[in-house]
Amino acid sequence: MNFKITRRQFVQYCTASAAALGLSQMDLLKLEKAMAAPQTGCGSPTPSVIWMTGQACSGCQTSLLNRVVDCGGTGYYDADLLNALTGGAFPQGIPSDPVPELNVVNDAADLLVGDAVGTLVPAITPRGLTWAPFSNGYITLEWLTTVNAGAGDINVQHIKSIVNTGGFFLLLDGAIPTTDEKYCLVFDNEVNDGVGGTKIISSLPLGSITLSDALRWMVPQAAACISVGTCSAYGGIPAGKKNKTGAIGLQQFLSNEGISKPVINVPGCPPHPDWIVYPVAQILIHGLPSVLVPGWLDSKGRPAATYGDQPFCSAAGSSCANHPSMGAGFAAFLGDDGCQGNQGCKGPITFGDCPARQKNVFDDGTVNNWCSAGSRGPNIAQARHVCQSCIEPDFPDPPTSPFYEPASGGSPT
Amino acid sequence: MATLKIAPVNRIEGHMDVDATTDVNKVVQTVNNKVVMFRGLENIMVKRDPRDAPIITPRT
Numbered sequence: 001m002n003f004k005i006t007r008r009q010f011v012q013y014c015t016a017s018a019a020a021l022g023l024s025q026m027d028l029l030k031l032e033k034a035m036a037a038p039q040t041g042c043g044s045p046t047p048s049v050i051w052m053t054g055q056a057c058s059g060c061q062t063s064l065l066n067r068v069v070d071c072g073g074t075g076y077y078d079a080d081l082l083n084a085l086t087g088g089a090f091p092q093g094i095p096s097d098p099v100p101e102l103n104v105v106n107d108a109a110d111l112l113v114g115d116a117v118g119t120l121v122p123a124i125t126p127r128g129l130t131w132a133p134f135s136n137g138y139i140t141l142e143w144l145t146t147v148n149a150g151a152g153d154i155n156v157q158h159i160k161s162i163v164n165t166g167g168f169f170l171l172l173d174g175a176i177p178t179t180d181e182k183y184c185l186v187f188d189n190e191v192n193d194g195v196g197g198t199k200i201i202s203s204l205p206l207g208s209i210t211l212s213d214a215l216r217w218m219v220p221q222a223a224a225c226i227s228v229g230t231c232s233a234y235g236g237i238p239a240g241k242k243n244k245t246g247a248i249g250l251q252q253f254l255s256n257e258g259i260s261k262p263v264i265n266v267p268g269c270p271p272h273p274d275w276i277v278y279p280v281a282q283i284l285i286h287g288l289p290s291v292l293v294p295g296w297l298d299s300k301g302r303p304a305a306t307y308g309d310q311p312f313c314s315a316a317g318s319s320c321a322n323h324p325s326m327g328a329g330f331a332a333f334l335g336d337d338g339c340q341g342n343q344g345c346k347g348p349i350t351f352g353d354c355p356a357r358q359k360n361v362f363d364d365g366t367v368n369n370w371c372s373a374g375s376r377g378p379n380i381a382q383a384r385h386v387c388q389s390c391i392e393p394d395f396p397d398p399p400t401s402p403f404y405e406p407a408s409g410g411s412p413t
Numbered sequence: 414m415a416t417l418k419i420a421p422v423n424r425i426e427g428h429m430d431v432d433a434t435t436d437v438n439k440v441v442q443t444v445n446n447k448v449v450m451f452r453g454l455e456n457i458m459v460k461r462d463p464r465d466a467p468i469i470t471p472r473t
Contacts, residue, residue: 053428054450055450055451055452057426057427057472057473058426058427059472145421145422145423145424145425145428146423146424146425146426147423147424151419151421151422151423151424152418152419152420152421152422153418155421155423175452177451183450183451183452184428184449184450184451185420185428185430185449185450186421186428186449187420187421188418188420188421188430190418208420208430208449237452237454237457237469237472238452238457240457240469241457241460242456242457242459242460243452243453243456243457244453244456245451245452245453247452269472388468396457396465396468396469401461401462401465402461402462402464402465403462403464403465403468404462404464404465405462
Protein backbone atom coordinates (compact mmCIF):
# COMPACT_ATOMS: atom_id res chain seq x y z
CA MET A 1 0.00 0.00 0.00
CA ASN A 2 1.97 2.91 -1.23
CA PHE A 3 -0.20 5.90 -1.98
CA LYS A 4 1.24 8.99 -3.52
CA ILE A 5 0.20 12.37 -4.62
CA THR A 6 1.32 12.86 -8.17
CA ARG A 7 4.50 14.75 -8.74
CA ARG A 8 2.57 17.28 -10.73
CA GLN A 9 0.31 18.00 -7.76
CA PHE A 10 3.17 18.50 -5.35
CA VAL A 11 5.12 20.72 -7.71
CA GLN A 12 1.92 22.66 -8.27
CA TYR A 13 1.64 23.21 -4.54
CA CYS A 14 5.23 24.32 -4.22
CA THR A 15 5.04 26.60 -7.21
CA ALA A 16 1.90 28.23 -5.87
CA SER A 17 3.56 28.65 -2.48
CA ALA A 18 7.05 29.41 -3.77
CA ALA A 19 7.08 33.03 -2.77
CA ALA A 20 5.55 32.26 0.60
CA LEU A 21 8.09 29.55 1.24
CA GLY A 22 10.99 31.66 0.04
CA LEU A 23 11.82 29.30 -2.82
CA SER A 24 13.51 30.63 -5.93
CA GLN A 25 13.03 29.26 -9.43
CA MET A 26 16.33 27.47 -8.96
CA ASP A 27 15.03 25.89 -5.75
CA LEU A 28 11.92 24.73 -7.53
CA LEU A 29 14.03 23.04 -10.19
CA LYS A 30 16.04 21.30 -7.50
CA LEU A 31 12.84 20.32 -5.74
CA GLU A 32 11.51 18.77 -8.91
CA LYS A 33 14.71 16.81 -9.28
CA ALA A 34 14.61 15.70 -5.66
CA MET A 35 11.00 14.66 -6.11
CA ALA A 36 11.90 12.68 -9.22
CA ALA A 37 14.46 10.71 -7.23
CA PRO A 38 13.38 10.59 -3.59
CA GLN A 39 16.08 9.91 -1.06
CA THR A 40 16.28 6.50 0.46
CA GLY A 41 17.96 5.05 3.48
CA CYS A 42 15.31 5.84 6.04
CA GLY A 43 13.76 2.40 6.29
CA SER A 44 11.09 3.15 3.74
CA PRO A 45 11.55 4.45 0.20
CA THR A 46 10.94 7.97 1.51
CA PRO A 47 12.03 9.86 4.62
CA SER A 48 9.99 8.68 7.56
CA VAL A 49 8.35 11.22 9.82
CA ILE A 50 7.20 10.43 13.34
CA TRP A 51 5.01 13.15 14.78
CA MET A 52 4.69 12.78 18.56
CA THR A 53 2.22 14.73 20.64
CA GLY A 54 2.97 15.92 24.14
CA GLN A 55 1.04 18.36 26.31
CA ALA A 56 -0.63 19.85 23.27
CA CYS A 57 -4.01 20.89 21.94
CA SER A 58 -3.69 19.63 18.35
CA GLY A 59 -3.85 23.24 17.21
CA CYS A 60 -0.53 22.91 15.39
CA GLN A 61 -1.76 19.89 13.46
CA THR A 62 -5.02 21.63 12.69
CA SER A 63 -3.16 24.67 11.43
CA LEU A 64 -1.40 22.48 8.89
CA LEU A 65 -4.49 20.45 8.04
CA ASN A 66 -6.58 23.52 7.35
CA ARG A 67 -4.15 24.90 4.83
CA VAL A 68 -6.33 26.02 1.99
CA VAL A 69 -4.44 25.55 -1.22
CA ASP A 70 -5.70 23.90 -4.35
CA CYS A 71 -3.09 21.30 -5.10
CA GLY A 72 -4.99 19.32 -7.65
CA GLY A 73 -7.65 17.63 -5.59
CA THR A 74 -11.31 17.63 -6.50
CA GLY A 75 -14.02 18.93 -4.25
CA TYR A 76 -13.62 19.35 -0.54
CA TYR A 77 -11.80 16.07 -0.01
CA ASP A 78 -8.70 15.13 -1.85
CA ALA A 79 -8.97 11.38 -2.10
CA ASP A 80 -5.30 10.97 -2.99
CA LEU A 81 -4.26 12.89 0.08
CA LEU A 82 -6.59 10.97 2.34
CA ASN A 83 -5.14 7.82 0.85
CA ALA A 84 -1.66 9.00 1.51
CA LEU A 85 -2.42 10.02 5.06
CA THR A 86 -4.26 6.91 6.09
CA GLY A 87 -2.64 4.36 3.81
CA GLY A 88 0.87 5.24 4.81
CA ALA A 89 0.03 4.82 8.46
CA PHE A 90 -1.00 1.19 8.29
CA PRO A 91 1.63 -1.34 9.14
CA GLN A 92 2.26 -3.79 6.35
CA GLY A 93 -0.36 -6.47 6.17
CA ILE A 94 -2.84 -4.83 8.51
CA PRO A 95 -5.63 -4.62 7.61
CA SER A 96 -5.64 -7.61 5.32
CA ASP A 97 -7.47 -5.87 2.49
CA PRO A 98 -5.71 -3.10 0.62
CA VAL A 99 -7.43 0.25 0.84
CA PRO A 100 -9.49 0.52 -2.34
CA GLU A 101 -9.05 3.18 -4.93
CA LEU A 102 -10.93 6.22 -3.71
CA ASN A 103 -12.72 8.50 -6.08
CA VAL A 104 -15.64 10.16 -4.41
CA VAL A 105 -16.15 12.11 -1.25
CA ASN A 106 -18.19 9.51 0.57
CA ASP A 107 -15.59 6.82 0.02
CA ALA A 108 -12.95 9.03 1.53
CA ALA A 109 -15.16 9.73 4.50
CA ASP A 110 -15.84 6.01 4.87
CA LEU A 111 -12.17 5.34 5.10
CA LEU A 112 -11.70 7.81 7.88
CA VAL A 113 -14.71 7.34 10.09
CA GLY A 114 -16.48 4.14 9.11
CA ASP A 115 -20.23 4.59 9.13
CA ALA A 116 -20.22 8.11 10.45
CA VAL A 117 -20.05 9.64 7.00
CA GLY A 118 -19.85 13.37 7.06
CA THR A 119 -19.73 13.82 10.80
CA LEU A 120 -16.10 13.63 11.77
CA VAL A 121 -14.27 14.35 8.56
CA PRO A 122 -15.58 17.87 8.05
CA ALA A 123 -14.48 18.67 11.58
CA ILE A 124 -10.95 17.58 10.83
CA THR A 125 -10.69 18.93 7.34
CA PRO A 126 -12.98 21.85 6.73
CA ARG A 127 -12.44 23.37 3.30
CA GLY A 128 -10.34 20.55 1.99
CA LEU A 129 -7.30 18.65 3.06
CA THR A 130 -4.08 19.88 1.57
CA TRP A 131 -1.15 18.55 3.42
CA ALA A 132 0.99 18.04 0.38
CA PRO A 133 4.55 17.98 1.73
CA PHE A 134 3.54 15.55 4.44
CA SER A 135 1.37 13.28 2.38
CA ASN A 136 2.67 13.45 -1.15
CA GLY A 137 4.47 10.16 -0.85
CA TYR A 138 7.88 11.78 -0.51
CA ILE A 139 7.52 11.84 3.22
CA THR A 140 5.95 8.88 4.95
CA LEU A 141 3.99 9.97 7.98
CA GLU A 142 4.49 6.97 10.19
CA TRP A 143 2.88 8.18 13.37
CA LEU A 144 0.46 10.99 14.12
CA THR A 145 -2.31 9.80 16.37
CA THR A 146 -4.76 12.46 15.25
CA VAL A 147 -4.94 11.10 11.71
CA ASN A 148 -3.40 7.62 11.81
CA ALA A 149 -5.60 4.77 10.77
CA GLY A 150 -5.59 1.91 13.21
CA ALA A 151 -5.02 2.21 16.94
CA GLY A 152 -3.25 0.60 19.81
CA ASP A 153 -0.66 -2.10 19.40
CA ILE A 154 -0.66 -2.30 15.59
CA ASN A 155 0.65 1.25 15.56
CA VAL A 156 3.07 0.57 18.39
CA GLN A 157 4.50 -2.41 16.55
CA HIS A 158 4.84 -0.26 13.46
CA ILE A 159 6.66 2.56 15.22
CA LYS A 160 9.02 0.06 16.81
CA SER A 161 10.32 -1.02 13.43
CA ILE A 162 10.66 2.57 12.24
CA VAL A 163 12.62 3.64 15.30
CA ASN A 164 14.87 0.61 15.18
CA THR A 165 15.69 1.40 11.55
CA GLY A 166 16.56 4.98 12.47
CA GLY A 167 17.15 8.00 10.28
CA PHE A 168 13.61 9.34 10.58
CA PHE A 169 12.57 12.89 11.32
CA LEU A 170 10.91 13.45 14.67
CA LEU A 171 8.29 16.16 14.95
CA LEU A 172 6.90 17.04 18.34
CA ASP A 173 4.03 19.30 19.23
CA GLY A 174 3.32 19.88 22.87
CA ALA A 175 5.45 20.32 25.94
CA ILE A 176 7.15 17.67 28.06
CA PRO A 177 6.17 17.38 31.75
CA THR A 178 8.98 16.98 34.26
CA THR A 179 7.56 17.10 37.79
CA ASP A 180 5.89 13.79 37.04
CA GLU A 181 6.58 12.27 33.67
CA LYS A 182 3.30 10.35 33.88
CA TYR A 183 1.44 13.57 33.15
CA CYS A 184 1.76 12.60 29.51
CA LEU A 185 1.46 9.00 28.32
CA VAL A 186 1.81 8.28 24.63
CA PHE A 187 1.35 4.56 24.06
CA ASP A 188 1.27 1.19 25.76
CA ASN A 189 4.20 -1.15 25.46
CA GLU A 190 2.12 -4.32 25.21
CA VAL A 191 0.47 -6.39 22.56
CA ASN A 192 -2.92 -7.91 23.08
CA ASP A 193 -2.37 -11.64 23.31
CA GLY A 194 -5.46 -12.14 25.44
CA VAL A 195 -3.59 -13.17 28.55
CA GLY A 196 -2.24 -9.88 29.79
CA GLY A 197 0.02 -8.69 27.06
CA THR A 198 3.61 -9.18 26.02
CA LYS A 199 6.54 -6.85 26.18
CA ILE A 200 7.36 -5.70 22.67
CA ILE A 201 9.97 -2.91 22.93
CA SER A 202 12.80 -4.27 24.96
CA SER A 203 14.33 -0.98 25.99
CA LEU A 204 11.07 0.37 27.40
CA PRO A 205 9.21 -0.73 30.54
CA LEU A 206 6.05 -2.78 30.28
CA GLY A 207 2.83 -0.81 30.42
CA SER A 208 2.07 2.83 29.71
CA ILE A 209 5.02 4.70 28.23
CA THR A 210 5.58 8.31 29.16
CA LEU A 211 6.42 10.88 26.53
CA SER A 212 9.82 11.34 28.18
CA ASP A 213 10.64 7.64 27.92
CA ALA A 214 9.44 7.56 24.32
CA LEU A 215 11.69 10.50 23.46
CA ARG A 216 14.68 8.96 25.22
CA TRP A 217 14.10 5.91 23.05
CA MET A 218 13.39 7.69 19.76
CA VAL A 219 15.52 10.81 19.63
CA PRO A 220 18.94 9.10 19.55
CA GLN A 221 17.77 7.17 16.46
CA ALA A 222 16.35 10.25 14.70
CA ALA A 223 18.09 12.24 11.98
CA ALA A 224 16.78 15.53 13.33
CA CYS A 225 13.93 16.93 15.38
CA ILE A 226 11.48 19.70 14.55
CA SER A 227 9.65 21.33 17.45
CA VAL A 228 6.28 22.35 16.06
CA GLY A 229 4.57 25.01 18.10
CA THR A 230 5.55 27.14 21.06
CA CYS A 231 4.83 24.36 23.60
CA SER A 232 7.35 22.06 21.98
CA ALA A 233 9.86 24.82 21.29
CA TYR A 234 9.84 26.67 24.61
CA GLY A 235 7.16 25.18 26.88
CA GLY A 236 4.37 27.52 25.84
CA ILE A 237 1.06 27.55 27.67
CA PRO A 238 1.67 24.33 29.69
CA ALA A 239 4.82 26.03 31.00
CA GLY A 240 2.96 29.19 31.99
CA LYS A 241 3.59 30.59 35.45
CA LYS A 242 2.20 28.55 38.37
CA ASN A 243 1.90 25.39 36.29
CA LYS A 244 2.21 22.17 38.28
CA THR A 245 3.62 19.91 35.57
CA GLY A 246 7.05 21.52 35.10
CA ALA A 247 6.51 21.59 31.35
CA ILE A 248 9.55 22.24 29.17
CA GLY A 249 10.30 22.31 25.46
CA LEU A 250 12.13 19.68 23.46
CA GLN A 251 15.47 21.49 23.26
CA GLN A 252 15.52 21.96 27.04
CA PHE A 253 14.57 18.32 27.53
CA LEU A 254 17.38 17.07 25.30
CA SER A 255 19.87 19.33 27.02
CA ASN A 256 18.74 18.05 30.46
CA GLU A 257 19.09 14.49 29.23
CA GLY A 258 22.45 15.07 27.59
CA ILE A 259 21.15 13.98 24.19
CA SER A 260 22.75 15.81 21.28
CA LYS A 261 20.50 16.12 18.23
CA PRO A 262 19.70 18.97 15.85
CA VAL A 263 16.43 20.69 16.79
CA ILE A 264 14.61 23.19 14.60
CA ASN A 265 12.13 25.29 16.56
CA VAL A 266 8.95 26.28 14.73
CA PRO A 267 7.10 28.23 17.42
CA GLY A 268 3.67 29.74 17.09
CA CYS A 269 0.37 29.13 18.79
CA PRO A 270 -0.34 27.71 16.32
CA PRO A 271 2.48 28.15 13.81
CA HIS A 272 1.67 29.27 10.30
CA PRO A 273 1.61 26.23 7.99
CA ASP A 274 4.31 27.83 5.84
CA TRP A 275 6.59 27.97 8.86
CA ILE A 276 6.16 24.22 9.35
CA VAL A 277 6.57 23.40 5.67
CA TYR A 278 9.60 25.62 5.20
CA PRO A 279 12.22 23.57 7.09
CA VAL A 280 10.77 20.37 5.65
CA ALA A 281 11.03 21.69 2.10
CA GLN A 282 14.51 23.00 2.83
CA ILE A 283 15.70 19.60 4.01
CA LEU A 284 14.13 17.89 1.00
CA ILE A 285 15.73 20.31 -1.44
CA HIS A 286 19.14 20.97 0.05
CA GLY A 287 19.58 18.12 2.49
CA LEU A 288 19.87 18.10 6.26
CA PRO A 289 23.34 19.76 6.42
CA SER A 290 21.92 22.91 4.82
CA VAL A 291 19.82 23.67 7.88
CA LEU A 292 22.72 23.12 10.27
CA VAL A 293 24.96 25.87 8.90
CA PRO A 294 25.45 28.78 11.29
CA GLY A 295 22.94 31.52 10.69
CA TRP A 296 20.21 29.36 9.24
CA LEU A 297 18.67 29.25 12.68
CA ASP A 298 18.32 32.45 14.69
CA SER A 299 19.36 32.86 18.32
CA LYS A 300 16.14 31.19 19.48
CA GLY A 301 16.69 28.12 17.32
CA ARG A 302 14.12 29.10 14.67
CA PRO A 303 14.58 29.35 10.90
CA ALA A 304 15.86 32.89 10.49
CA ALA A 305 14.12 33.27 7.13
CA THR A 306 10.62 32.97 8.56
CA TYR A 307 11.14 34.50 12.00
CA GLY A 308 14.01 36.91 11.67
CA ASP A 309 16.01 39.07 14.00
CA GLN A 310 13.82 42.17 13.98
CA PRO A 311 10.46 42.74 15.64
CA PHE A 312 7.89 43.08 12.90
CA CYS A 313 6.64 46.38 14.24
CA SER A 314 8.54 49.47 15.28
CA ALA A 315 8.32 53.22 15.02
CA ALA A 316 10.24 52.94 11.78
CA GLY A 317 7.54 50.87 10.13
CA SER A 318 5.86 47.54 9.68
CA SER A 319 4.09 45.55 7.01
CA CYS A 320 1.08 45.66 9.32
CA ALA A 321 -1.85 47.30 7.55
CA ASN A 322 -2.82 49.02 10.80
CA HIS A 323 0.56 50.58 11.54
CA PRO A 324 0.08 54.23 12.57
CA SER A 325 1.97 55.30 9.48
CA MET A 326 -0.88 53.89 7.38
CA GLY A 327 -2.93 56.91 8.37
CA ALA A 328 -5.59 55.60 10.71
CA GLY A 329 -3.74 56.45 13.92
CA PHE A 330 -4.44 54.48 17.07
CA ALA A 331 -7.59 52.57 17.92
CA ALA A 332 -9.66 54.14 20.69
CA PHE A 333 -11.12 50.75 21.57
CA LEU A 334 -10.11 47.23 20.75
CA GLY A 335 -11.25 46.47 17.22
CA ASP A 336 -11.52 50.07 16.06
CA ASP A 337 -9.72 51.13 12.93
CA GLY A 338 -6.06 51.92 13.49
CA CYS A 339 -3.09 50.57 15.38
CA GLN A 340 -3.97 48.22 18.26
CA GLY A 341 -0.68 48.99 20.00
CA ASN A 342 -2.31 50.84 22.88
CA GLN A 343 -4.86 48.02 23.21
CA GLY A 344 -2.14 45.47 23.94
CA CYS A 345 -0.72 44.47 20.56
CA LYS A 346 2.70 42.91 21.19
CA GLY A 347 4.08 43.53 17.72
CA PRO A 348 7.02 45.62 18.96
CA ILE A 349 8.42 42.67 20.94
CA THR A 350 7.60 39.88 18.47
CA PHE A 351 10.10 38.54 15.99
CA GLY A 352 8.29 37.02 13.05
CA ASP A 353 6.82 37.71 9.64
CA CYS A 354 3.12 37.45 10.56
CA PRO A 355 1.90 40.76 9.06
CA ALA A 356 3.69 40.06 5.79
CA ARG A 357 2.77 36.39 5.56
CA GLN A 358 -0.78 36.49 6.93
CA LYS A 359 -3.24 33.67 7.26
CA ASN A 360 -6.65 32.74 5.90
CA VAL A 361 -5.99 32.75 2.18
CA PHE A 362 -9.39 31.78 0.90
CA ASP A 363 -10.38 29.98 -2.27
CA ASP A 364 -10.34 33.07 -4.45
CA GLY A 365 -6.94 34.01 -3.08
CA THR A 366 -7.94 37.48 -2.01
CA VAL A 367 -8.67 37.67 1.67
CA ASN A 368 -5.80 37.92 4.09
CA ASN A 369 -5.68 38.42 7.79
CA TRP A 370 -3.41 38.10 10.68
CA CYS A 371 -4.15 38.57 14.36
CA SER A 372 -4.04 42.33 14.40
CA ALA A 373 -4.93 43.47 10.91
CA GLY A 374 -5.92 42.49 7.42
CA SER A 375 -5.41 43.75 3.94
CA ARG A 376 -6.94 47.13 3.40
CA GLY A 377 -9.59 47.15 0.75
CA PRO A 378 -13.31 46.95 0.09
CA ASN A 379 -15.22 44.02 1.56
CA ILE A 380 -12.23 42.70 3.47
CA ALA A 381 -12.82 41.92 7.09
CA GLN A 382 -9.98 42.84 9.38
CA ALA A 383 -9.21 40.80 12.47
CA ARG A 384 -8.12 43.84 14.52
CA HIS A 385 -7.35 41.83 17.61
CA VAL A 386 -4.03 42.13 19.43
CA CYS A 387 -0.86 40.22 18.67
CA GLN A 388 -0.14 38.03 21.70
CA SER A 389 3.49 37.41 20.82
CA CYS A 390 2.73 33.69 20.68
CA ILE A 391 6.00 32.86 18.91
CA GLU A 392 8.22 34.17 21.68
CA PRO A 393 9.75 32.02 24.43
CA ASP A 394 8.04 34.04 27.17
CA PHE A 395 4.52 33.31 25.94
CA PRO A 396 2.10 33.31 27.81
CA ASP A 397 3.90 35.11 30.64
CA PRO A 398 5.13 38.71 30.85
CA PRO A 399 6.16 40.60 28.82
CA THR A 400 3.76 38.94 26.36
CA SER A 401 0.91 39.17 28.89
CA PRO A 402 -1.40 40.65 30.14
CA PHE A 403 -2.55 40.36 26.57
CA TYR A 404 -4.66 43.52 26.66
CA GLU A 405 -2.07 45.79 28.21
CA PRO A 406 0.41 47.60 25.95
CA ALA A 407 3.80 45.95 25.53
CA SER A 408 6.35 47.19 28.03
CA GLY A 409 8.58 48.01 25.09
CA GLY A 410 6.16 50.77 24.21
CA SER A 411 3.88 51.41 21.28
CA PRO A 412 5.20 51.75 17.74
CA THR A 413 5.43 55.51 17.86
CA MET B 414 -12.23 -13.49 30.55
CA ALA B 415 -9.84 -11.45 28.45
CA THR B 416 -8.58 -7.93 28.61
CA LEU B 417 -8.29 -5.58 25.71
CA LYS B 418 -6.03 -2.59 25.85
CA ILE B 419 -6.03 0.11 23.18
CA ALA B 420 -3.35 2.73 23.66
CA PRO B 421 -3.23 5.08 21.93
CA VAL B 422 -6.74 5.57 20.64
CA ASN B 423 -6.24 7.32 17.33
CA ARG B 424 -8.27 9.72 15.23
CA ILE B 425 -9.31 11.79 18.19
CA GLU B 426 -8.07 15.17 19.23
CA GLY B 427 -5.93 14.40 22.23
CA HIS B 428 -4.54 11.50 24.23
CA MET B 429 -6.71 8.57 25.27
CA ASP B 430 -6.41 4.93 26.29
CA VAL B 431 -9.15 2.35 26.56
CA ASP B 432 -9.09 -0.74 28.76
CA ALA B 433 -11.87 -3.29 28.32
CA THR B 434 -12.59 -6.72 29.71
CA THR B 435 -14.71 -9.38 28.06
CA ASP B 436 -16.30 -12.56 29.39
CA VAL B 437 -15.93 -16.03 27.88
CA ASN B 438 -18.56 -15.21 25.25
CA LYS B 439 -16.50 -12.20 24.18
CA VAL B 440 -19.13 -9.85 25.54
CA VAL B 441 -17.66 -6.65 26.88
CA GLN B 442 -18.03 -6.45 30.65
CA THR B 443 -16.19 -3.29 31.65
CA VAL B 444 -14.67 -0.39 29.80
CA ASN B 445 -12.35 2.21 31.25
CA ASN B 446 -11.51 5.30 29.26
CA LYS B 447 -8.37 7.01 30.42
CA VAL B 448 -7.36 10.53 29.49
CA VAL B 449 -3.61 10.32 29.76
CA MET B 450 -2.42 13.89 29.42
CA PHE B 451 -2.60 16.62 32.04
CA ARG B 452 -1.55 20.24 31.91
CA GLY B 453 -3.53 21.90 34.71
CA LEU B 454 -4.68 25.04 32.93
CA GLU B 455 -6.58 26.00 36.10
CA ASN B 456 -3.23 26.40 37.86
CA ILE B 457 -1.83 28.43 35.00
CA MET B 458 -4.79 30.83 35.21
CA VAL B 459 -4.10 31.74 38.85
CA LYS B 460 -3.41 35.46 39.40
CA ARG B 461 -3.63 36.34 35.74
CA ASP B 462 -5.51 39.23 34.24
CA PRO B 463 -9.03 37.76 33.84
CA ARG B 464 -9.13 39.07 30.28
CA ASP B 465 -6.35 36.61 29.44
CA ALA B 466 -8.59 33.62 30.19
CA PRO B 467 -10.39 33.46 26.84
CA ILE B 468 -7.04 33.54 25.08
CA ILE B 469 -5.38 30.78 27.08
CA THR B 470 -8.20 28.34 27.82
CA PRO B 471 -9.32 27.70 24.22
CA ARG B 472 -5.88 26.30 23.52
CA THR B 473 -6.72 22.99 25.12
